[in-house]
């Protein structure tokens with residue numbers, strides 16, 4: 001299989017890449033930091049990926065998205081799976097006073113994915129097969145005061161992916177929305193860890209399985225589906241009084 | 245999630261944790277620390293991997309391969325890669341660790357920082373001998389590529405340097421070719437220390453790996469009776485399991501009650517284990533995982549020692565040829581009389597292959613290692629007495645396994661510490677280092 005991983009230096013994405021590498025798939029990596037990218041590329045090559053290619057780009061540079069898809073497809077000789085993993089957890093209090101900050105969070109977490117997938121979707125639609133898997137978040141399921149800028153960007157992403165799934169289904173293209181709960185990665189390194197935190201390996205295994213089973217939406221670890229079910233069922237007049 | 249404690253679960257410490265994810269990033273920007281120390285997998289028994297009140301640099305994110313030459317058997321990887329992972333990569337290609345301790349759940353940098361040894365010390369020396377190069381970053385941001393040719397002094401100070409010379413980012417070391425994953429093993433019973441020595445001399449010539457378990461409760465004529473396990477890599481293993489890997493463990497979910505390590509239970513277990521083996525040597529073919537890592541089967545066997553925790557005592561006593569056994573006899577009989585030991589006690593004769601490490605522990609002589617549940621001051625007094633014997637006989641105690649030796653004894657065991665001190669990073673320290681050099685603890689932060 002030929003796989004393009006965007007945001008390949010993400011802790012979660014690296015572990016997914018290793019799983020694909022162990023099955024000797026061909027992988028194209030994209031991320032913005034060249035040094036990190038090279039160390040990931042070397043690592044997954046030794047884990048068994050063959051061949052491994054990469055490209056350095058900032059996903060906020062939308063103009064480069066068509067080139068990325070083109071180059072990955074050329075290097076791999078086609079594209080079967082696209083995994084989108086890049087993202088950023090903004091500083092919520094800062095977003096409340098600085099619109100630029102919130103706009104930036106939307107740009108990287110939502111608009112950059114919208115742009116990339118708008119380009120990629122045509123190619124997948126034309127070839128009539130393949131998987132588009134995107135890491136969103138449980139934070140997108142309901143707005144909470146502690147994290148609603150990130151949450152609303154991920155929420156927009158969820159709806160966008162629902163629409164895309166609906167559009168591409170008749171063409172045999174699989175669209176997967178991945179909703180992790182708390183994961184112990186650099187993104188959350190400043191947070192105090194508790195039992196709810198999962199390790200990136202187990203999240204990666206869930207993602208790998210969901211891609212293979214062609215699931216529509218996967219919560220990882222699984223119990224978040226029920227936590228979020230509870231949170232979504234809570235009536236707004238109660239929810240607005242919570243401190244979540 | 246990581247518990248930042250040492251294997252003996254004594255002493256306890258509080259830290260500020262800084263996770264390290266990338267070799268290319270500066271690890272020292274976030275915390276305005278009074279002192280740093282890298283943390284691998286906490287398989288050191290005592291406070292050499294702790295930094296109470298200071299910062300621990302969690303290296304579990306440095307877990308990537310960098311290069312693997314499967315023709316020459318050379319691997320380069322980030323510092324936090326574990327030996328278990330090295331085995332998973334190397335064994336299927338017919339390669340093995342040049343030197344391995346009794347657990348595979350340690351990091352490559354941890355193997356360097358304690359310059360670990362294994363059952364083949366008489367043939368292969370320490371782990372550090374097989375290290376070609378590594379990179380360290382000092383707290384002022386300086387990066388040093390160290391090898392026997394470059395920054396030679398830092399190379400030598402970092403091997404066995406207890407993590408004090410800076411953060412190891414990655415390392416390169418050579419593997420060794422094996423004919424199969426299997427070990428042709430012989431188990432032989434010996435009745436006392438003299439028998440052990442004769443057997444050992446014989447075995448070290450013919451066998452790559454030797455290690456003996458001893459019954460620490462037997463006294464008098466049968467002092468140090470035990471079982472020798474010796475083995476070589478099995479040649480030409482024919483079937484498809486030839487290069488198989490194994491990695492099994494069961495977890496011990498809770499801490500055992502205090503009576504579990506009571507001396508009468510331990511005594512009984514020791515007797516059973518001794519007599520399980522008949523007088524006649526037993527020959528068997530076993531997988532490397534059960535030969536080298538019997539304790540890894542129990543996920544966290546340290547929990548069997550109860551809440552009080554455990555101490556390990558490992559010393560080495562130099563001797564020439566079949567020379568003087570009085571020191572080791574004295575030590576073993578004190579231990580036997582004390583009734584404070586447990587099931588885990590091993591003897592081995594170290595060879596004379598020198599290590600590049602400045603502060604390395606292994607040296608030609610006999611080494612004894614044993615686990616002791618902490619039974620209050622009694623246990624500490626016993627070990628203090630043993631230290632005195634070791635000191636008189638120009639031996640040493642292993643810092644990787646220590647949580648209590650006095651500064652005075654450390655400096656006697658390792659007179660080269662003065663030279664070593666010049667290479668210690670001024671902003672690195674550990675509980676162990678402060679204890680043995682009498683530095684005060686860092687103030688503030690997590691304490």
Ligand SMILES: Cc1cc2nc3c(=O)[nH]c(=O)nc-3n(C[C@H](O)[C@H](O)[C@H](O)COP(=O)(O)OP(=O)(O)OC[C@H]3O[C@@H](n4cnc5c(N)ncnc54)[C@H](O)[C@@H]3O)c2cc1C
Nearest residue numbers: 282284285286287288345346351354357360361406407412
């Ligand atoms: C069951 C068992 C059996 C054992 N058998 C043996 C044996 O046979 N022979 C033997 O020699 N030892 C043995 N040991 C001890 C063990 O091998 C050593 O203590 C080893 O160093 C532990 O490595 P670690 O990765 O857990 O590191 P830690 O214990 O976390 O740290 C050990 C030292 O390494 C330093 N360190 C870790 N990472 C870095 C880094 N990136 N840069 C700089 N410094 C670093 C730390 O600061 C510390 O000083 C055994 C331990 C156990 C639990």
Ligand SMILES: NC(=O)c1ccc[n+]([C@@H]2O[C@H](COP(=O)([O-])OP(=O)(O)OC[C@H]3O[C@@H](n4cnc5c(N)ncnc54)[C@H](OP(=O)(O)O)[C@@H]3O)[C@@H](O)[C@H]2O)c1
Nearest residue numbers: 009010011012033058059085086087137180182183185187
């Ligand atoms: N960790 C969690 O608790 C959690 C929970 C739910 C969802 N998620 C989602 O999981 C995904 C992966 O995150 P992670 O947890 O693995 O954290 P991570 O290791 O910090 O990964 C985030 C990645 O996004 C990249 N990135 C950020 N902005 C970028 C840009 N403009 N262009 C290109 N790459 C950019 C980062 O690159 P650099 O390395 O160069 O900074 C980094 O590799 C994200 O989408 C995140 O929102 C995480």
